Amino acid sequence: MWNQLKKWVKKLTLWELLKGLRVTLKYGASKDITLQYPEEETPRSNRFRGMLALRRYPNGEERCIACKLCEAVCPACAITIESEVRDDGTRRTTRYDIDVFKCINCGLCEEACPVDSIVLTDEMHYALYNRGENIFTKEKLLMIGDLYESKIAEHREIDRGTC
Amino acid sequence: MIDIQINGQTYQVLEGASIIEAADEHGIYIPRFCYHKKLSVAANCRMCLVEVANMKKPMPACSTPVSPDMVIFTQSEKALEAQRSVMEFLLINHPLDCPVCDQGGACELQDLSIGFGCSESDFGGDKRAVDKLELGPLLQTYMTRCIQCTRCIRFSRELGGLSELGMIDRGGGEKVSTYVERDLQSELSGNMIDVCPVGALTAKPSRFAGRSWEYVEHEGVAAHDCLGSNMYWHSSQHDNVETREVMRVVPKENESINECWISDRDRFSFEGLTHESRLLSPMVKHNGTWKEASWEAALSECADKLGSLIDSNGGDCLGVLAGPQTTMEEGFLLQKLTRALGSKHIDSRLREQDFSDQACRLPSPRLGCQIADLDSLDTLFFFGCDVRTQHPVLTTRINPSIEEGLSVCAMNPMDYAYTFPLTEQVVAGPSALLQQLAALVALVAKEKGESAVISAEKPSAQTQAIAKRLLNSEKIALLMGEHALASTHASAFRSLLSQLATLVGASFGELPYGANTVGLQYVGCVPHRQADGMALAEPGLDIVGMMEQPRRAYVLCQLEPESDVLQAAKTLKTLDEAALVICLTAFESDAMRQYADIMLPVAPPSETSGQFMNIEGSIQSFQAVTVPHGDARPAWKVLRVLANFLKLDHFEYRSLEAVRNDLSVVCESEDSVCELPILKTLPSLKENELIRLAPWPMVRSDALVRRASSLQKTLRAEQVSALVNAAVASTHGLSDGSQVKARQGDSEIEITLRVDDRIPDQCVMIPSGLSISAGFGSAEQAVTLEKSNA
Incomplete structure (x- = not known):
């Protein structure tokens, strides 16, 4: 019942x-x-490994000293560097190419860099439309660095002293 | 031999050896900075401290001799602690600039700090900085990195023989210095880069060009002197052969030849490989204008012109000259080609002009002993030899031997600036030199109780002293140098020297110029012998004969006659008048554009494989490091295809190995005895003429090194001037620093005059191989000097 x-x-x-x-x-x-990508995005860590960039010092001098440690550590052999003695007697690159097709965004180059020159920004929105654009030249990398400098510096500030 | 125990294992070692030598012998590594097996022991870095049983403190392994039943621990806690502490002290003042240091990756300090240091330092003060030290165009210094091991100082004093560096100040301010700022004068200065355990001394020409871990190492043979020093070419771009480039050169250890040293010329000449005057494609001259051509067109042009000249004038109209960087295989093909075309006129002895005894000479020149034997001599006798600039590596054996009792005597046409002290020396002009040598032979013969074969003048006091020295020595080597070989009296010199060698029981040898002069003579690039060593009944024309009886056509392989031969003016004139001049060359020059009709680009030594024979007679082979620049090809391929174009038989070689096999079958090594004619009367000597001495400065000796830019900066003022002594200057009314005109027949140059009392009377030294003296006159011939009006 x-x-x-x-x-x-x-x-x-x-x-x-x-x-x-x-x-x-x-x-x-x-x-x-649910986020309405691409209008909306998920938040990213400050350690996100996105597009590559070369940084400068605040006085405008490029940081890279052509030590080639990034080239040596790169597991994908994506980096090609040529160096020379610049007129002021310092060691500088004449060529700094990264093939982003080869790059696996592992971040070992950033880790190896003794002067914090090569960095991975948190930028992930970039696409290549033409053959050859996959080679990021020194000029291009420095330009990216200039554009993102404030963000790069901010992200590194968060991690200062943690590793 | 005694028994010692290292780390619990018992080893048999030589009595009197130091702990570090004993450990090295058995493959036990002890860290070290100041210890170097070829240098004296300084024991100032303290890195090699090891624990020895029954000793209170750790002992430096480099300066502690082993004793019977010694018990040594290289890895004990006490030893490791000592090594860690030393490492910490060394790193206190060492900058952390490894990323910009050229030594980075090949640095002993880096390696040992990983292996034996600790990762943290207790030091918190300011690091010291040391002022820059300027050492010239070859060495870059960064003295803050110096750890005061004094290896460079000991090298320059003991092996370089010049003592150019020293330590100044004390304690924390101690630093390596030249005392008074000046460039290094040594021809071996590059070796200081190798001995420096840190990046304080690095190579300027290859500065910041790459890192040591990305270079690929290729074995090679030095291509500038007849010793055949072993070395490594370091090239870039290991994954892409096409874009490989030579980045630097370092020595390869070979105890029997160069130990672990090479000369600056061998080390830095690679810069010339990328010189703008490299010939990159075949060039053909039509109506006075040069045009690039394809290989096929250029070679068929060669074959057509050469073929038609030979058809109309016979093979006799061809003369062939080979420069000393031509490999044995190339020389073999060159003589085969020449003889197949019906000519006997081929020569590779560019810097000789007296060939009267050629039939009696050895098939190729020899040192008379092994290079390593020079270490254990009682007396070394140089005749007309500037060993310091021509064969710098030999002085690394002579300089240290002086301390062990070697005495060096010399008879020279000028007082060469040797790096070692001479026991006795005769300096005299060419004809007086011959008389003194004859007097020496006569004197020694008399002392030995043999009848003198030659009547000579009274020997000078120095000659008597040399005779005494030779008579009282057991192990003696007589060496005839490049000056004596270049002399118009070379055969008389050779005959007298070989008599002298027999009388005193010495070895007798020659030191010719060039990497493969020996090998080329061996494979038959001489007019009087074939490739198999058989003498020709009717020899062809030698280099002097070819210019006196001009040929219609010439083939020049890897030489620049204006700067590479003794009779430059006559050679240039003859070539200008010849109907056809084919140059196989790596570099072009303005003069070459004048006299040549076809220029074929061939590969210099780093871009071709082959063999060189050194003065001991040992054949050393090497592989190409890079592909030839531009359209250049290895000369053996060019000669092979040229022979095919000329429709000659037996030139179907498919590889270099095939040429090499053929060569080794044809050119059998023969132990022929050299029976030189015994000189009975001295050749007639001219008096009262000013004779031109014409040595080649070290960095002007061949086409490649002449184009090495850093080496050119080492040329000193006295090396690019005419030198006379004060007496000659005053009789000619000339003063130091004035411009003079030197004239020989039609050729004339203007050059700065310097008064230098190292030059004997009746002589003027006008260097060969310089751009100002290119194409000028002949060596060892009379020259007139007059004041320039300008």
Whole structure:
């Protein structure tokens, strides 16, 4: 008798349906987590490894000293450097090419760099439309560095002293 | 031999050896900075401290001799602690600039700080900085990095023989210095880069060009002197052969030749490889204008012109000259080609002009002993040899031997600035030199109780002293140098010297110029012998004969006659008048554009494979390091294809190995005895003429080194001037620093005169190989000097 009553109540209140829709209803009632990419983006860590850049010192001097440690450590052999004695007697690159097709964004170059010159920015929105654009030259990398400098500096400031 | 125990193992070692030598012998590594096996022991870095049982303190392994039953621990806690502490002290003042240091990656301090140091320092003060030291165009210094090991100082004193560096100040201010700022004068200064354990001394020409870990190492043979020093070419771009370039050169150890040293010429000449005057494609001259041509067109032009000249005038109309960087294989093909075309006129002895005894000479010149034997001599006698500039590596054996009792005597046409003291020396002009040598032979013969074969003048006091020295020595080597070989009296010199060698029981040898002069004579690039060493009944014309009896056509392989031969003016004139001059060359020059008709670009030594024979007679082969620049090809390929174009038989070589095999079958090594004619009377000597001495400065000796820019900056003022002594200057009314005109027949140059009392009377030294003396006159011939009006 009791069981019959229970059955009817469940039938009349559409209990099974509600049970089936429990997860749906739960998420329907909670706050939205879907982002409308590309209009909206997920937040990224300050350590996100995106597009490569070469940095300068605040006085405008390029940081890179052509030590070639990044070239040596690069597991994908994506970096090509040529160096010379610049007129002021310092060691500088004449060529600093990164093939971003080869680059696996591992960040070892940034880790190896003794002067914080080569860095990975958190920029991930870039696309290449023409053959040859995959080679990021020194000029291009320095330009990216100039554009993102404030962000790069900010991100590194967060991590200062943690590693 | 005694027994010692190292790290619990018992070893047999030589008595008197130091701990570090004993450990090295058995492959046990002890860290070190100041110790170098070829240098004296300084024991000032203290890095090699090891624990010795029953000793309170750790002992420096480099200066502690082993004793019987010594118990040594190189890895014990006490030893490691001592090494860590020393390392910490060394790093106190060492800058942390490894990323910009050229030594980075090949640095002993880096390696040892990883292996034996600790990662933290207790030091908190300011690091010291040391002023820059300017050492010239070859060495870059960064003295803040110096750890005061004094290896460079000991090298320059003991092996370089010049003592150019020293330590000044004391304690924390101690630094390496030249005392008075000046460039290094040594021809071996580059070796200080190798001995420096840190980046205080690095190579200026290859500065900041690359890092040591990205270079690829290729074995090679030095291509500038007849010793055949072993070395490594370091090239860039290991993954792409096409774009490889030579970046630097370092020595390769070979105890029997160069130990672990090479001369600056061998080390820095690679800069010439990329000189703008490299010939990059075949060039053909039509009506006085040069045009680039394809290989096919250029070679068929060669074949047509050469073929038609030979058809109309016979093979006799062809003369062939080979420069000393031509490999043995190339020389073999060149003589085969020449003889197949019916000519006997081929020569490779560019810097000789007296060939009267050629039939009696050895098939190729020899040192008379092994290079390593020079270490253990009693007396070394140089005749007309500037060993310091011509064979710098030999002085690394002579300089240290002086301390061990070697005495060096010399008879020279000028007082050469040797790096070692001479026991006795005769300095005289060419004819007086011959008389003194004859007097020496006569004197020695008399003392030995043999009848004198030659009547000579009274020997001078120095000659008598040399005779005494030779008579009282056991192990003696007589060496005839490049000046004596270049002399017009070379055969007389050679005959007298070999008589002298027999009388005193000495070895007698020659030191010719050039990397492969020996090998080329061996494979038959001489007019009087074939490739198999058989003498020709009727020899062809030698280099002098070819110019006196001009040929219609000439083939020049890897030489620049204006700067590379003794009779430059006559050679240029003859070539200008010849109907056809084909140059196989790596570099072009203005003069070459004048006399040549076809220029074929061939590969210099780093871009071709081949073999060189050194003065000991050992054949050393090497591989190409890079592909030839531009359209250049290895000369052996060019000669092979040229022979095909000329439709000659037996030139179907498919590889260099095939040429090499043929060569080794044809040119059998023969142990012929050199029986030189015994000189009975001295050749007639001219008096009262001013004779031109014409040595080649070290950095002007061949086409490649003449184009090495850093080496050119080492030329000193006295090396580019005419030198006379004060007496000659005053009789000619000339003063130091004035411009003079030197004239020989039609050729004339203007050059600065310097008064230098190292030059004997009746002589003027006008260097060869300079751009101002290119194409000027002949060596060892009379020259007139007059004041320039300008």
